[in-house]
Amino acid sequence: MPFRHVPVERPPLSAPYPPHAYPYPQQPGPYPQPYPQPYPQPSGPGCEVCGAMPAAPVTVRGHQGMVVVMRFLRRQGVLCRTCGLAVARRMQADTLVQGWWGPLSMLITPFVLLLNVGELSRIRKLPPPATAAWRPPLDPGRPVLRRPAGLVALVPLLALAGLVLAVPLLIVIGMAVDSGGNGHVTLKPGSCARNLADWPQQDLRPADCGSPDAQFRVYWPDGPACEPGDYDAYPEYSEDGGLSLCLHPVKKAKN
Numbered sequence: 609m610p611f612r613h614v615p616v617e618r619p620p621l622s623a624p625y626p627p628h629a630y631p632y633p634q635q636p637g638p639y640p641q642p643y644p645q646p647y648p649q650p651s652g653p654g655c656e657v658c659g660a661m662p663a664a665p666v667t668v669r670g671h672q673g674m675v676v677v678m679r680f681l682r683r684q685g686v687l688c689r690t691c692g693l694a695v696a697r698r699m700q701a702d703t704l705v706q707g708w709w710g711p712l713s714m715l716i717t718p719f720v721l722l723l724n725v726g727e728l729s730r731i732r733k734l735p736p737p738a739t740a741a742w743r744p745p746l747d748p749g750r751p752v753l754r755r756p757a758g759l760v761a762l763v764p765l766l767a768l769a770g771l772v773l774a775v776p777l778l779i780v781i782g783m784a785v786d787s788g789g790n791g792h793v794t795l796k797p798g799s800c801a802r803n804l805a806d807w808p809q810q811d812l813r814p815a816d817c818g819s820p821d822a823q824f825r826v827y828w829p830d831g832p833a834c835e836p837g838d839y840d841a842y843p844e845y846s847e848d849g850g851l852s853l854c855l856h857p858v859k860k861a862k863n
């Protein structure tokens with residue numbers, strides 16, 4: 609069984625020791641160090657947690673919703689790939705579980721998670737530690753979505769996705785209903801209708817024959833044309849879209 613690092617619970621990110629490029633002072637050699645170095649070596653600061661190189665500045669964010677109050681978390685440090693993944697995954701998993709619990713938090717958490725996704729992919733691009741660590745690195749553990757937290761977070765994430773999808777869907781439905789009013793309403797013979805547009809334009813809507821809104825009674829023509837004084841409805845208002853219905857003006861009862 610391969611050696612596994614023991615996971616460290618919430619390790620301090622600020623190093624207890626000042627981050628030296630080399631953890632141990634070097635003995636001044638009798639010969640000058642070759643400069644420039646004959647082969648590329650990782651340079652720059654070492655990981656704040658384990659001292660390994662290369663390391664890069666990492667900023668991970670977290671969010672906790674607590675119904676009324678909420679908490680923004682931020683961890684910043686110069687970390688190697690292994691420790692960076694450990695810290696970022698931990699924060700991401702915690703936020704996935706703790707982030708949603710508040711009306712504002714539900715809106716904030718997706719942004720925090722997205723920021724961390726970006727940071728995680730940045731950390732993954734770091735080369736693995738090439739120099740020896742002077743303390744064991746943090747355990748990066750499993751990727752966030754393969755942790756229980758990933759499953760817990762599926763519920764709010766799916767709810768959010770549903771919400772995001774619902775908005776365009778409602779708009780499409782609204783447009784369909786709207787365009788239904790622009791000529792795709794079908795009128796039935798014997799029913800009544802009103803025209804919302806000004807003649808000769810037609811924007812016909814069904815109307816209750818008993819209501820004062822009713823302007824026309826709809827009927828099928830007996831012959832090739834409507835009776836004198838009546839109007840032809842556009843063919844699109846009839847059920848098959850082929851024949852024109854006729855519109856007989858309804859005498860308005862005088863008030």
Ligand SMILES: [Zn+2]
Nearest residue numbers: 655658688691
């Ligand atoms: Zn490290």
